[in-house]
Amino acid sequence: MISFELNGKTTEVTVAPDTALLWVVRDHLKLKGSKFGCGMGLCGACSMLIDGESTRTCVLPMAAIQGRKVTTIEGIGTPDMLSTLQSAWVEASVAQCGYCQSGQLVSATALLRKNSNPSDNEIDEAMSGNICRCGTYPNIKKAIKQAAKDLGEDSGQLQMVAYFDPNSIQQEA
Amino acid sequence: MTTSRSSDIALERKGVNTTRRNFLKNMSLVGGGLVVGLPVTGCANVLLPNAHESVLQPNALLQITSDNVVNFYLPRSEMGQGIYTGLTTIVGEELDLDPQQINVINAGLHEDYKNTEFKLQVTGGSNSIRTHFLPLRHLAANARLVIRQAAAQQLNLNLADIQTDNGKIMIKGKALDYGEFADYANTLPFPEDAPLKDKHEFKYIGKDNRRLDGVAKATGTAQFGIDVDFEGLCGAALKRCPIMGGTVKSFNDSDAKGMPGVKSIVKIHNGVAVVADHYYQAKNALPKLKIQWNLPKTLSKFSSDSTAADNGKGLFKTALDSDNATNVFEKGDGLTALKHAHTVISAEYWAPYLAHATMEPMNCTAKLADNRLELWVGCQSPELAKNLAAYYAHVPAENIIIHSTFLGGGFGRRSESDFVAEAAAIARASNLPIKLCWSREDDLQNDSYRPASMARFTVSLNKAGLIDSWTVKRAGPQLMPYAIDNVVDGIMPSILPNSLVDWMSKAGYRLYNSLLVDHTSVEGLYEDYDAPHKSSDHVTADPGLPVGAWRSVGHSYSGFFKESMMDEIAALQNQDSVDFRLKHLKNNPKLANVLKVAAEKAAWNKGLPKGHYQGVAVHASFSSFVAQIAQVSVVNNQLFVHRVVCAIDCGLAINPGIVKAQMESGIIDGLSAALYGEITLQDGVVQQSNYHDYPALRIHKSPEIDVVIIDSDEAPTGVGEPGLPPIAAAVANAIFAATGTRLRSLPLKLEG
Ligand code: FES
Ligand code: FES
Numbered sequence: 038m039i040s041f042e043l044n045g046k047t048t049e050v051t052v053a054p055d056t057a058l059l060w061v062v063r064d065h066l067k068l069k070g071s072k073f074g075c076g077m078g079l080c081g082a083c084s085m086l087i088d089g090e091s092t093r094t095c096v097l098p099m100a101a102i103q104g105r106k107v108t109t110i111e112g113i114g115t116p117d118m119l120s121t122l123q124s125a126w127v128e129a130s131v132a133q134c135g136y137c138q139s140g141q142l143v144s145a146t147a148l149l150r151k152n153s154n155p156s157d158n159e160i161d162e163a164m165s166g167n168i169c170r171c172g173t174y175p176n177i178k179k180a181i182k183q184a185a186k187d188l189g190e191d192s193g194q195l196q197m198v199a200y201f202d203p204n205s206i207q208q209e210a
Numbered sequence: 211m212t213t214s215r216s217s218d219i220a221l222e223r224k225g226v227n228t229t230r231r232n233f234l235k236n237m238s239l240v241g242g243g244l245v246v247g248l249p250v251t252g253c254a255n256v257l258l259p260n261a262h263e264s265v266l267q268p269n270a271l272l273q274i275t276s277d278n279v280v281n282f283y284l285p286r287s288e289m290g291q292g293i294y295t296g297l298t299t300i301v302g303e304e305l306d307l308d309p310q311q312i313n314v315i316n317a318g319l320h321e322d323y324k325n326t327e328f329k330l331q332v333t334g335g336s337n338s339i340r341t342h343f344l345p346l347r348h349l350a351a352n353a354r355l356v357i358r359q360a361a362a363q364q365l366n367l368n369l370a371d372i373q374t375d376n377g378k379i380m381i382k383g384k385a386l387d388y389g390e391f392a393d394y395a396n397t398l399p400f401p402e403d404a405p406l407k408d409k410h411e412f413k414y415i416g417k418d419n420r421r422l423d424g425v426a427k428a429t430g431t432a433q434f435g436i437d438v439d440f441e442g443l444c445g446a447a448l449k450r451c452p453i454m455g456g457t458v459k460s461f462n463d464s465d466a467k468g469m470p471g472v473k474s475i476v477k478i479h480n481g482v483a484v485v486a487d488h489y490y491q492a493k494n495a496l497p498k499l500k501i502q503w504n505l506p507k508t509l510s511k512f513s514s515d516s517t518a519a520d521n522g523k524g525l526f527k528t529a530l531d532s533d534n535a536t537n538v539f540e541k542g543d544g545l546t547a548l549k550h551a552h553t554v555i556s557a558e559y560w561a562p563y564l565a566h567a568t569m570e571p572m573n574c575t576a577k578l579a580d581n582r583l584e585l586w587v588g589c590q591s592p593e594l595a596k597n598l599a600a601y602y603a604h605v606p607a608e609n610i611i612i613h614s615t616f617l618g619g620g621f622g623r624r625s626e627s628d629f630v631a632e633a634a635a636i637a638r639a640s641n642l643p644i645k646l647c648w649s650r651e652d653d654l655q656n657d658s659y660r661p662a663s664m665a666r667f668t669v670s671l672n673k674a675g676l677i678d679s680w681t682v683k684r685a686g687p688q689l690m691p692y693a694i695d696n697v698v699d700g701i702m703p704s705i706l707p708n709s710l711v712d713w714m715s716k717a718g719y720r721l722y723n724s725l726l727v728d729h730t731s732v733e734g735l736y737e738d739y740d741a742p743h744k745s746s747d748h749v750t751a752d753p754g755l756p757v758g759a760w761r762s763v764g765h766s767y768s769g770f771f772k773e774s775m776m777d778e779i780a781a782l783q784n785q786d787s788v789d790f791r792l793k794h795l796k797n798n799p800k801l802a803n804v805l806k807v808a809a810e811k812a813a814w815n816k817g818l819p820k821g822h823y824q825g826v827a828v829h830a831s832f833s834s835f836v837a838q839i840a841q842v843s844v845v846n847n848q849l850f851v852h853r854v855v856c857a858i859d860c861g862l863a864i865n866p867g868i869v870k871a872q873m874e875s876g877i878i879d880g881l882s883a884a885l886y887g888e889i890t891l892q893d894g895v896v897q898q899s900n901y902h903d904y905p906a907l908r909i910h911k912s913p914e915i916d917v918v919i920i921d922s923d924e925a926p927t928g929v930g931e932p933g934l935p936p937i938a939a940a941v942a943n944a945i946f947a948a949t950g951t952r953l954r955s956l957p958l959k960l961e962g
Contacts, residue, residue, distance in 0.1 A: 064488045072618070073647070074571070130868070132290075133290030164910075165910045175874050
């Protein structure tokens with residue numbers, strides 16, 4: 038049995054220790070916000086915060102997360118309680134197909150946690166692990182800068198969800 | 211959605227005709243109220259996932275329920291291009307309701323959702339906004355009128371006294387919800403001729419509205435096909451022949467059977483599938499399968515090694531040199547013109563096979579029970595998907611329900627239904643509800659690729675240095691023969707035995723390829739510029755790798771070919787690239803205009819930073835006109851694209867923010883192709899497997915992009931694709947300006 042903290046809640050699973058975290062979260066724990074894009078740590082669609090760092094979870098075995106803190110997109114904000122970054126994202130209409138966006142938001146959240154006022158180069162560096170095939174990069178930059186500004190004016194929060202209740206999710210089709 | 215019952219208005223109401231109401235209750239969508247469609251072709255015998263069980267199945271695009279929910283059943287697939295927002299904006303405008311208040315539902319499959327241009331329910335050709343602009347406006351305007359009529363009758367007032375404001379009926383300063391009158395409105399004859407708004411009255415069209423799918427996509431709650439889940443759903447993975455088109459000769463699954471979670475192993479038409487409790491378990495078991503394949507004959511012999519004389523590019527070159535070409539377009543007398551030419555310039559260009567590499571790998575969920583098949587899938591072509599699934603699941607097409615989801619990227623890939631066919635076949639063979647998921651490797655190695663193409667231009671100039679004749683010949687595979695394979699499989703099976711259908715689809719390929727030219731093979735190669743004499747030929751060169759529509763289709767290579775050629779001519783004539791183009795755009799004023807606007811915005815060849823160079827390209831496609839100017843630097847053979855200026859004329863921009871985003875998207879997608887994109891084969895096996903050897907442009911390589919949208923009163927035209935075709939040439943032309951080297955092959959490789 039492997040025990041870790043998922044979106045503020047202690048979670049225990051019994052799976053083969055080499056199972057990738059992504060599949061445990063998506064298929065066993067039924068949180069579908071984190072996506073499968075490449076399975077090789079190349080695209081960032083599966084990014085989650087592990088102890089605050091944006092991490093590729095398609096290649097991260099469960100054995101490596103025993104006792105660690107995992108935050109998925111669901112643990113950052115919800116449609117009714119958007120984080121400041123998510124609000125900026127919605128305001129800038131960043132998403133196109135949307136598939137890479139959870140991963141982008143996770144990486145951007147990790148960036149703003151460490152750096153409240155990132156430069157263009159710092160944004161590039163922090164976000165270059167996340168591919169967007171739709172090419173939303175210009176709007177991603179815009180939204181990150183807006184969020185940094187909003188956070189700087191002390192009018193926001195990077196993470197809205199302290200404890201996430203998996204039963205609360207509703208998917209929009 | 212808030213419901214505000216305005217009971218404070220004491221107005222006498224007429225009752226609602228209950229007989230009619232009961233009838234509607236039997237046939238209408240969940241929620242009832244006003245239900246209207248477009249065009250109402252009668253009740254096709256197709257199940258709608260959103261309908262009550264009943265004999266009659268309604269078509270509906272728009273529904274206003276009595277508790278004031280306005281549902282818009284989106285008849286096209288949202289894959290990033292923004293029609294979820296765009297079509298809803300059109301509806302909201304004429305309904306006089308903020309699009310943000312409209313509940314958008316990804317509609318299933320229905321006769322009445324057919325694409326009027328393709329005669330099939332397909333999302334493609336950048337035509338969703340263009341083909342829906344007027345019909346949806348009329349529908350919504352008529353709906354608004356009937357609600358006003360209902361209010362007038364129920365409240366005994368004159369129609370003229372009933373105005374609307376953002377989803378409310380306004381009477382004497384009081385506001386009543388549309389929903390209050392929905393049931394009554396449904397008993398009235400639906401109007402046909404409500405006047406449309408003037409452009410200056412628009413509140414939502416042409417304004418910068420937020421995307422309506424933005425919140426769902428920023429919170430991970432938007433449902434993609436891959437997210438579909440329900441109790442008992444199994445994961446499936448499929449091992450296909452390493453060479454596309456191969457079939458299973460024999461297999462041994464004894465090692466795979468014992469793998470964790472494995473429930474069933476089945477052979478289907480193109481491989482062996484493992485079904486397990488979870489997808490990752492099925493995927494883990496695949497390498498344990500031992501399979502002998504029947505290899506496809508032609509493709510197995512093909513390698514992309516361009517140094518060998520008789521294969522790779524050689525195959526295309528031989529085709530170009532042959533006399534087998536079919537003439538596609540002819541104007542004037544090019545041959546005679548050539549004889550009298552002052553100057554003749556000739557050049558050859560190459561564009562490789564490309565994969566789509568949508569962010570969401572292909573997937574489809576299939577549940578087969580009691581001769582009924584339910585599918586959950588994000589696809590561009592649900593109608594073909596249904597027919598193909600019927601064939602592979604051996605279920606009558608009318609017993610298939612398709613639940614549509616968001617698409618994690620389309621780019622043309624999801625207009626194919628091969629993955630739906632596989633899911634249907636696996637569900638049938640395993641007798642389990644399954645979600646088939648592709649790996650990235652599956653995706654890159656089993657695509658319907660952008661056809662590799664080679665083109666040769668021969669252009670003659672008169673004494674004045676103007677183009678006299680423009681001749682172009684293109685060699686490469688054609689899309690249509692491959693599409694026929696699927697269409698025949700999909701449409702014929704209800705009346706013909708399977709073996710006959712298979713034969714017809716193969717014969718269809720041969721028949722088609724020898725007789726006809728698919729216009730997408732040559733589109734964009736000859737149309738844009740003025741020339742007294744023009745001719746365009748096609749010759750098929752096809753090693754047998756399946757091809758399909760790839761964002762902007764033929765324009766994806768013709769934009770590069772034609773615009774590179776134009777630049778070569780200008781350079782050889784010592785003419786400015788912008789001026790030279792303008793001289794040949796006298797009959798193409800919109801393309802000339804976007805070129806001028808872009809040149810001005812980019813400060814063409816004026817005051818560039820040291821070491822920076824510009825390149826220009828223009829291209830018309832999908833009824834839109836685009837000019838792009840790329841600003842690059844080349845240092846130690848390293849290319850950097852710093853900035854791209856883009857001007858587009860797409861008629862009236864419904865959502866300018868989305869038009870801008872689609873230009874950025876087309877440019878970035880086009881840069882991935884221009885800088886890296888190349889699918890190669892070795893003995894028929896695709897060599898690329900994941901994003902490490904088939905890279906996509908990342909944020910740190912993404913240029914600054916400035917988009918100018920031409921102000922226009924004309925009807926809207928395409929935006930999903932037209933932003934892509936010019937970019938490769940704009941960059942190649944900038945590289946020429948920087949280095950004097952003309953790169954005639956994609957991807958653009960600087961020797962170093
Ligand atoms: S799915 Fe994990 S990095 Fe691509
Ligand atoms: S929004 Fe489609 S891949 Fe990023």
